[in-house]
Amino acid sequence: MKTYRKELYFNTSVRRQFVNITPQVAECLAESGIKEGLCLVNAMHITASVFINDNEMGLHQDFETWLEKLAPEQPYSQYHHNGTENNGDAHLKRTIMGREVVVAVTGGVLDFGPWEQIFYGEFDGKRKKRVLVKIIGE
Ligand code: ZN
Numbered sequence: 001m002k003t004y005r006k007e008l009y010f011n012t013s014v015r016r017q018f019v020n021i022t023p024q025v026a027e028c029l030a031e032s033g034i035k036e037g038l039c040l041v042n043a044m045h046i047t048a049s050v051f052i053n054d055n056e057m058g059l060h061q062d063f064e065t066w067l068e069k070l071a072p073e074q075p076y077s078q079y080h081h082n083g084t085e086n087n088g089d090a091h092l093k094r095t096i097m098g099r100e101v102v103v104a105v106t107g108g109v110l111d112f113g114p115w116e117q118i119f120y121g122e123f124d125g126k127r128k129k130r131v132l133v134k135i136i137g138e
Contacts, residue, residue, distance in 0.1 A: 004032035004135040007044070012125035015073070016093075018060050019120040021050075021131065025103075026110060028133045035108040037137015041118055042100030044130040047090035049097035049121035052112075067093045067123075090123035097121045105137055 006028050010019060025041055043050050053059065071092035072078070079088025101118060104111040110118075120131055 001136060001138060002032065002034050002037075004028065004034060004133075006031070006133045008120075008131040008133060009128055010048075010120055010122065010125075010131065011128045012122045015090075015123070015125050016064065017122045017125060018063065019122070020055055020117055021120045022055075022110070022117045025118050025133055029105060029108070029110060029135060032135045034105055034135050034137040037105045037135060039103045039105050039110060040100060040132070040134045041103070042132050043094070043120070044132050047087050047094050047124035048129055048131075049094050049119075049123070050100050050131060051098050051119055051121055052101050052103075052116050053119060054115045055117040055119075063097075063121075067096065070096065087124040093123040094121070097123075105135065 008021065008024050025039065029039060041050050071089040073089045076082045076086040081088035081091060122129070
């Protein structure tokens, strides 16, 4: 069995952003040379997510609105976690949107369903953060 590991780096210019990372993950898969197996992609930070959904701007705005209703960023004083930092909302948003995705690798490509794309969800950005790509198979 072959294994492949790579870290991708992101540094968003705004606090919250969704980034389509499908091309970078596909590049990792090509680099790995693995044709049949599994591809794990996970955020390495507890205020960021990796998730799969549609690459459609309206939906991304809906996610932002929905997440702000569930866990509004402000007032910062509403979260017990806040004090030395103000990212209580980002931890909650990350939990809802998930830590990782696993995609099947078939015939050397990511075996997606219709319209599926992989996104990095940043909820406390403006700093360098990592995503892990681990691929196993043959
Ligand atoms: Zn925190």
